[in-house]
Amino acid sequence: MSFFRQLRDKPWDTDARAPEMIHPGLGDRGQTTRKGLLLFLAVVSTLFFMITFAYFETMAQINWTPLQEPRLLWLNTGLIILSSVFMQRASNLLNAGGEPQSAQRSLMLAGFLAVAFLVGQIMAWRELLAGGFFAATNPSVAFFYLITALHGLHLFGGISVLAVSVAESFQQKDSEKLLRTTKLCTTYWHYLLGVWLLMFGFLLVDYNGAINVVALCVGLLTGSP
Numbered sequence: 094m095s096f097f098r099q100l101r102d103k104p105w106d107t108d109a110r111a112p113e114m115i116h117p118g119l120g121d122r123g124q125t126t127r128k129g130l131l132l133f134l135a136v137v138s139t140l141f142f143m144i145t146f147a148y149f150e151t152m153a154q155i156n157w158t159p160l161q162e163p164r165l166l167w168l169n170t171g172l173i174i175l176s177s178v179f180m181q182r183a184s185n186l187l188n189a190g191g192e193p194q195s196a197q198r199s200l201m202l203a204g205f206l207a208v209a210f211l212v213g214q215i216m217a218w219r220e221l222l223a224g225g226f227f228a229a230t231n232p233s234v235a236f237f238y239l240i241t242a243l244h245g246l247h248l249f250g251g252i253s254v255l256a257v258s259v260a261e262s263f264q265q266k267d268s269e270k271l272l273r274t275t276k277l278c279t280t281y282w283h284y285l286l287g288v289w290l291l292m293f294g295f296l297l298v299d300y301n302g303a304i305n306v307v308a309l310c311v312g313l314l315t316g317s318p
Contacts, residue, residue: 130277134284137247141288144240148295151232160233162296163220169213170293173248173286176206180275180282187272197259200275203282204255207248214241240292244285251281 151157183199186192218241221234228235258274 126273126277127280130280134281137284137288140243141292144236144243145292145295148236148240151236154232156232158231158233160226160231160237160296162237163217165213165217165220166293166296169210169217170289172206172210172213173289176203176210177279177282177286179203179206180279184272184275184279187268187275193262193268193271196271196275197262200255200259200278204252204259207252207255207282211245211248211252214245217241237296240296244289244292248285251278251285254278 179199180203183196183203186196186199218238221237226234228238254274255278258271258278262268262271262274
C-alpha cells in the first residue's frame with residue numbers, strides 16, 4: 094500500500110512536498126550551479142594551460158616563425174572587453190534591485206558584442222587564409238588557429254546560454270532566476286576575457302617576451318614583485 098501512497102503524494106512535484114522532504118542538496122540550486130561552473134572553468138583552465146605549455150615548447154624550436162597578427166584582433170579585443178563590461182553592468186543592476194528591463198538591454202548588448210567578436214575572429218581567419226597562411230605553413234600559424242578556435246567555441250557556448258536565459262526572462266519575468274544566470278554568465282565572461290588577453294599577449298611577443306608575461310602574471314597572482 095505504501096507504493097500507492099507514494100503515487101498519490103506526487104513525489105515528482107517538489108512544490109507539493111513539505112520543505113523538510115526536499116533533498117538538502119537541491120535546496121540551493123544557484124550555489125550548486127556556481128560550483129559546477131567553477132569546476133568546468135578548472136577543467137578549461139587545464140586545457141589552456143596544456144596548450145600554453147605546448148606553445149612555449151614549440152616556440153623554442155628553430156623552425157618557429159612569429160606570426161604577424163591581423164590588426165583586426167585589436168578591434169576584436171576591444172569588443173570582448175566592452176561585452177564583459179556590459180555583462181558586469183547587468184549584474185550590478187540586478188544585484189541592486191534595478192529595473193530588469195535595463196539589465197536585459199545590457200545583457201543583449203553584451204551578447205551582441207560577443208557575437209561581433211566572433212565575427213571579427215572569423216574575418217581575421219579569412220584575412221590570414223587569403224594571405225596564404227595555413228596551419229601547415231608554420232607552427233605559429235597552427236597555434237593561432239587552435240587558440241582562437243577553442244576560445245571562440247567556449248564563447249559561443251556562453252552566448253547560447255545567455256540567449257536562452259534572456260528569452261526566458263522576457264517570458265517568465267523571473268528576476269531572481271535572471272540574476273542567478275547573469276552572475277554565472279558574468280563570471281564566465283570575465284574568465285574568457287582573461288584567457289583571451291593572456292593568449293593574445295602570447296601571440297604578440299617572442300619567446301623571451303612570453304616568458305616575461307608569464308613571470309608578470311605569476312608575480313601578480315602571488316603578490317611578489
